[in-house]
Amino acid sequence: MIELLGLLLIFMIIGAIIAVETRDLLASVICVGAVGFGASIAFLLLRAPDVAIIQIVVEVLVLVILIRATISRDLTAISGDREFFGMVVAIVLLFVVFLFGMRVFEHLPPFGQPAIETLAQSPARVYIESGLRDTGAANLVTSVLLDYRAYDTLGEATVLFTAILGALAILRKKARKRKEDREEE
Amino acid sequence: MNGEKNQQSGMTTIVRTVCRWVVGCIFLFGVYIVLYGHLTPGGGFAGGVIIACAFVLLTLSFGKEVSLTKLSKGVASELDSVGALMFLIIALLGMWTIWGGNSSPILFRNIILVWTFISSVLAVFLYVTLPLA
Amino acid sequence: MLYALCLLLFVVGLYGVVTKKNVIKIVISLVIMGYAVNLFLIMLGYREKGVAPIIDQTTEAAKFAQTSVDPLPQALVLTAIVIGLGVTALMVAICIRLYERYGTFDITEMRKLKG
Numbered sequence: 001m002i003e004l005l006g007l008l009l010i011f012m013i014i015g016a017i018i019a020v021e022t023r024d025l026l027a028s029v030i031c032v033g034a035v036g037f038g039a040s041i042a043f044l045l046l047r048a049p050d051v052a053i054i055q056i057v058v059e060v061l062v063l064v065i066l067i068r069a070t071i072s073r074d075l076t077a078i079s080g081d082r083e084f085f086g087m088v089v090a091i092v093l094l095f096v097v098f099l100f101g102m103r104v105f106e107h108l109p110p111f112g113q114p115a116i117e118t119l120a121q122s123p124a125r126v127y128i129e130s131g132l133r134d135t136g137a138a139n140l141v142t143s144v145l146l147d148y149r150a151y152d153t154l155g156e157a158t159v160l161f162t163a164i165l166g167a168l169a170i171l172r173k174k175a176r177k178r179k180e181d182r183e184e185e
Numbered sequence: 186m187n188g189e190k191n192q193q194s195g196m197t198t199i200v201r202t203v204c205r206w207v208v209g210c211i212f213l214f215g216v217y218i219v220l221y222g223h224l225t226p227g228g229g230f231a232g233g234v235i236i237a238c239a240f241v242l243l244t245l246s247f248g249k250e251v252s253l254t255k256l257s258k259g260v261a262s263e264l265d266s267v268g269a270l271m272f273l274i275i276a277l278l279g280m281w282t283i284w285g286g287n288s289s290p291i292l293f294r295n296i297i298l299v300w301t302f303i304s305s306v307l308a309v310f311l312y313v314t315l316p317l318a
Numbered sequence: 319m320l321y322a323l324c325l326l327l328f329v330v331g332l333y334g335v336v337t338k339k340n341v342i343k344i345v346i347s348l349v350i351m352g353y354a355v356n357l358f359l360i361m362l363g364y365r366e367k368g369v370a371p372i373i374d375q376t377t378e379a380a381k382f383a384q385t386s387v388d389p390l391p392q393a394l395v396l397t398a399i400v401i402g403l404g405v406t407a408l409m410v411a412i413c414i415r416l417y418e419r420y421g422t423f424d425i426t427e428m429r430k431l432k433g
Contacts, residue, residue, distance in 0.1 A: 002320065009323040009357075016327055016350045020334035025342055025423075032346050039353045046360050047370040047387045049226035051395055053218075055356075057234040058403045062349065064241055069410045070342055090337045094329050101325045111320050112366035114388045124363075124390040128383050132373050137223035140371040140386070144393040145228065154272055156397045161269045163404030167411040226372065230400055 002111070005045055012038040025070045033063045050141045196246050204246040211239040320361060328354035341413045341423045345406065352402045356395045363388030 012035045019031035036059035043052040109118065116124045127144050137143040145153055218225075219232030244252040331354060334347025364387055371389035373382060413423070420428045 005320055006323060009320065009327065012353070013323065013327050013330060016330045019346055019350065020330060020338065020343065025340070028343065028346055032349055035350060035353060039357055042357055043360055046364045047368050048360050048392045048395075049370055049372075050228060050231070051356075051360060051392050051399070053227055054231045054234070054396055054399055057231055057238065058399055060238060061234060061241070061403060062406055064245070065407055065410050066342070066346070069414055087337055090333060094333050094336070097332070098325060098329050101329075102322060105321045105325075108321065108362075111361065112364060114363045114365050116388050117365070124388045125383070127389055128371070128386050129379065131389075132379075138373045139223055139226065139228070140373065140389040141226075141392045141396065142223050142228050144389050145396060149393060152394075152397060156400055157269055157272050159401050160404045161265070163401075163408045164265070167407050170408075170411045170415050224372075226370070228396075230396070 001045065005042060008038055008042050008045070012042075026067070029063065029066045029070055032066070033059060036062070048141075050139070200246050204242055208239050208242055211242065212236060215239065321358065324354050324358040324361065327357070339424050339426055341416060341425060344425075345409045345413060348409070349402070349406060352398075356398055356402075359391045359395050359398075363391035 015031045015035040015038065019028045019035065022028050022031070036055065040052045040055040040059065043049075043055055109115065114124075116122045116128070119125075127140060127148060131140045131143045131148075132138060134143070134147070137147070215232045215235035215238075217232075218227035218235060219229055222228035222232060240252055240256055243255060328351055331347045331349075331351035334350065335344055338344055338347065365385070367385070368387040369382075369385050371386050371392065373379075416428065417423060420431050422428065422431075
C-alpha cells in the first residue's frame with residue numbers, strides 16, 4: 001500500500017519534471033494530465049473516492065481548457081536559451097525550502113495516524129459518529145460539505161461563479177471590437 | 186441530426202459516430218451521480234461537471250453550432266445564475282432558523298442543495314465553448 | 319517518506335514558477351503545486367487499514383468510527399479542487415488575452431514590448 005503510493009508519487013514527480021522542463025507546450029500539458037490522473041489514483045488508494053471522482057472530472061476540463069489555449073496558437077514551442085546562473089540560484093534556494101519543509105514534518109504525526117485518533121474533541125469525530133443520524137446522508141463527505149459546513153460551500157460556489165464571470169468578461173468579443181474601432185479612429 | 190450542415194466544423198465521422206452513442210450515457214451518468222450523491226461517492230459538483238463534460242464533448246466533436254442548439258448560451262448563463270441564487274436563498278433560510286431560536290448546526294436535508302449545484306456548474310460549459318470560436 | 323515525496327512534487331512546481339518565462343508553463347506549475355497540496359492534505363487524514371467514509375448498513379456505528387478515515391480534509395480538499403478549476407480557467411483566459419495583445423507567451427518579451 002505505502003510502496004504503491006510511493007511509486008505513484010515518483011511517477012507524478014517525473015511527470016511534473018518533464019512537464020516543467022520540456023520545450024513543447026502541448027507535451028507539457030499532456031504531462032500535467034498524467035500527473036493529475038496519478039493524483040486521482042492516489043486519492044482512490046487513500047480511501048477518498050469522492051475526491052478521486054472530482055479530480056478526474058476537473059482534470060479532464062483543465063486539459064481541455066489548456067489544450068484549447070495552446071493548440072490553436074502558432075507559437076507552441078518555447079524558444080530562447082535558459083539562464084544558467086539564475087537556474088542554479090533557484091535550485092539552491094528551493095533546496096533550502098525543501099530542507100525547512102522536512103524539518104516541519106518531524107512535528108507531524110506519522111503517516112496512517114490521523115488527528116482524530118489523538119484529539120479527543122476533534123470535529124471530525126463528531127461528524128463520523130453522528131453524521132448519519134443528523135443529516136441522513138450515508139456519504140459523510142457530502143454531509144460535511146453540504147450540511148455541517150454548508151456556508152463554506154456557499155463561499156466556494158461564490159468564488160467559482162466569480163471566476164467564471166471574470167473569465168467571460170476577459171474573453172468577451174464585443175469589448176475588443178469596440179476598442180479596435182476606437183484605435184482606428 | 187443535421188450532419189451535412191456542420192460537416193466543415195468539428196471532427197471526423199468516426200469521432201462523431203462514437204460521440205453520438207456515448208453522449209447520452211455520459212449525461213445519464215452525471216444525473217445519476219447528482220441524484221445519488223448522498224449515498225454513493227460523488228455529489229452535486231462532480232455530477233454537474235460530468236453533465237458539462239457531455240456538452241464539451243458535443244462541442245469538440247460536432248462543432249460549436251450543434252452544441253449551442255442543444256443548450257444555448259443564454260440558457261446556460263441563466264441556469265448558472267439560478268443555481269447560485271438558489272444556493273444563496275437556502276443559506277439565508279438557514280440563517281433564519283438560527284434567528285428563530287433553533288440553533289442546530291444542521292441546516293438542510295441534503296437533496297435540494299445537492300441538486301442546485303448542477304446548475305452552478307454548467308457555467309464551465311459556457312467558458313469552454315467561448316475560446317473555441 | 320510519503321510526505322517528503324509530496325514536498326518534492328511541490329518544490330518541482332515552485333521551481334517552474336520561479337524559473338520559467340512562458341506564461342502557460344507558469345500556469346502549469348501552479349496547477350502542479352495545487353495537486354501536491356491536495357494530496358498532502360488527504361494523506362493527513364488517512365488511517366492505517368481504514369475504510370472510505372461512507373456508512374454501510376451492515377457495519378455498526380462504533381466499529382465504523384474506529385476504522386473510518388477522516389472525512390473533514392476530504393470535504394475541504396474537494397472545495398479546494400473546485401476553486402482550483404475556477405482559478406485555472408481565469409488564468410488561462412488572461413493568458414489568451416495576453417497572447418492576443420502581445421503575440422507571445424514570453425513574459426520578458428512582454429516587458430520589452432510594453433515600452
